[in-house]
Amino acid sequence: MSRTIPIARAKPTAQAIAQQDAAWRPRYLMLAPHRLGFFLAMLVLVASGGWWAAVQVARSTGWWSMYYAMSPTTIHAAVMVLGFIPLFFSGFLFTAGPKWLGVDALPTRSIAAPLGLQALGWLLWLAGAHWRIGASLAGLALAGLGLAWMTALFLGRVRASRAEDQVHARVIAVGCAVGCLCVAGLWLSLAFGTHALSRAFIYSALWGFVVVVYVSVAHRMIPFFTSSAMPMVQAWRPFWLLWLMLGAALMQVVAAWLEWAGVPVVGAGPPWTLVLGTLQLLVGGVLVWLACVWGLVQSLRNRLLAMLHIGFGWLGVAFVLAGASHWLAWGLGLGVLGLGALHALTMGCLASLMLAMVTRVSCGHSGRALVADRTAWTLFWLLQAAAVLRIGAEVPGMFGVAWAWLLPTAALLWAGTMAVWGVRLGGWYGRLRADGRPG
Numbered sequence: 001m002s003r004t005i006p007i008a009r010a011k012p013t014a015q016a017i018a019q020q021d022a023a024w025r026p027r028y029l030m031l032a033p034h035r036l037g038f039f040l041a042m043l044v045l046v047a048s049g050g051w052w053a054a055v056q057v058a059r060s061t062g063w064w065s066m067y068y069a070m071s072p073t074t075i076h077a078a079v080m081v082l083g084f085i086p087l088f089f090s091g092f093l094f095t096a097g098p099k100w101l102g103v104d105a106l107p108t109r110s111i112a113a114p115l116g117l118q119a120l121g122w123l124l125w126l127a128g129a130h131w132r133i134g135a136s137l138a139g140l141a142l143a144g145l146g147l148a149w150m151t152a153l154f155l156g157r158v159r160a161s162r163a164e165d166q167v168h169a170r171v172i173a174v175g176c177a178v179g180c181l182c183v184a185g186l187w188l189s190l191a192f193g194t195h196a197l198s199r200a201f202i203y204s205a206l207w208g209f210v211v212v213v214y215v216s217v218a219h220r221m222i223p224f225f226t227s228s229a230m231p232m233v234q235a236w237r238p239f240w241l242l243w244l245m246l247g248a249a250l251m252q253v254v255a256a257w258l259e260w261a262g263v264p265v266v267g268a269g270p271p272w273t274l275v276l277g278t279l280q281l282l283v284g285g286v287l288v289w290l291a292c293v294w295g296l297v298q299s300l301r302n303r304l305l306a307m308l309h310i311g312f313g314w315l316g317v318a319f320v321l322a323g324a325s326h327w328l329a330w331g332l333g334l335g336v337l338g339l340g341a342l343h344a345l346t347m348g349c350l351a352s353l354m355l356a357m358v359t360r361v362s363c364g365h366s367g368r369a370l371v372a373d374r375t376a377w378t379l380f381w382l383l384q385a386a387a388v389l390r391i392g393a394e395v396p397g398m399f400g401v402a403w404a405w406l407l408p409t410a411a412l413l414w415a416g417t418m419a420v421w422g423v424r425l426g427g428w429y430g431r432l433r434a435d436g437r438p439g
Contacts, residue, residue: 024430030108032439034091034365035429037111038358040119041087042422048079049415051126056408067130070190074198075129075136080346081206082183083122086147086176088354089213090115091361093154093172100169100220101161111153117146137191144183151176167239168220171246172213179209196260203256206346207249214350215245215315217357222308225360226295230302241290248283248319251276277326284319291316303372304360307380311352314387318345321391340394347387347414355380355421366428367435379421386413 124139182205189197299305321341393406
């Protein structure tokens with residue numbers, strides 16, 4: 001009687017698995033920290049952008065009325081500063097961070113709870129805006145707990161490191177700690193009804209947390225990315241530039257608290273207004289020069305690099321606009337460009353760098369080419385248009401009778417751009433890598 005000998009089957013390769021299973025599955029979000037962090041960030045980003053666009057259209061047209069449990073401006077400012085941005089940070093901190101520090105990366109499951117708390121908290125924060133303030137405060141508490149937990153995990157990676165160069169990681173850790181304090185302060189200020197104080201905490205979070213992390217990453221990575229892609233451009237990042245940018249951020253935090261304390265920041269007369277405005281103009285000039293030194297012009301031949309350099313260039317523009325605003329307020333009594341400078345920073349600089357960096361990481365870690373394709377390039381320029389429109393809305397009469405529509409148009413353009421970008425990249429995070437590699 002003949003005996004059938006079983007034939008050993010070769011284990012399918014990762015690439016074969018990727019080709020067999022092209023479906024989007026929630027469990028694939030757990031394959032790497034950036035997948036989960038970026039996906040949750042996209043949820044909050046798209047939700048907050050759509051909500052703010054609806055608010056602006058309702059205000060401008062009067063087509064429908066909205067009930068607000070608290071100021072929609074406060075809701076908007078907080079979620080734009082502390083909502084999706086820290087979630088994007090998590091993707092970098094737990095993917096590139098361990099490489100910087102020379103330590104083992106944490107498994108995705110260890111950061112799932114703190115990231116989930118943040119996303120859930122900020123979605124509840126938005127819902128509470130039209131329900132009751134207690135719901136928003138509960139959401140803010142969850143988000144603050146998640147941020148503190150995430151910060152503690154990153155601090156643990158920093159403490160475990162024996163790398164010689166820990167400067168950028170330690171500065172980022174300090175920035176994250178400041179962010180935690182600002183969330184706690186924001187919660188207390190809203191709970192006790194001191195809304196002026198809540199504004200100071202939001203501005204402190206913007207400059208003392210978000211900008212600190214951004215400039216630290218930019219100082220470390222933009223020269224590296226540029227010199228890697230364009231060998232004719234030398235990587236140049238002296239630490240005095242980092243201290244200058246951090247000092248400028250600290251200056252803005254101090255200004256926010258002086259304003260809360262009753263020291264007018266705009267139109268206060270020669271001493272304070274001119275000193276602050278002059279310092280902002282000087283810092284802005286140095287940052288515009290730095291953008292050129294880092295290869296702004298040369299990078300225009302590489303779309304992905306151009307997005308990074310143009311985004312960084314907006315930081316200098318924001319300081320120049322802020323300085324010009326103080327000089328105009330002092331000399332002509334014109335209170336313009338203040339919010340324009342703020343949105344040059346947030347929509348121009350922070351959002352542009354966010355789109356560029358997240359796109360780059362998402363392409364590289366999904367097995368795609370490190371290029372900005374036509375879709376990414378188009379979305380980037382739509383974002384630039386939204387930023388310009390929002391800044392223009394601070395100059396009454398600049399666009400004639402159409403001026404009143406600049407705010408809702410900018411909000412709709414922002415919401416549409418972020419929705420397309422979020423849905424596109426969100427589809428990548430829940431699928432296996434195109435090249436079949438793990439991660």
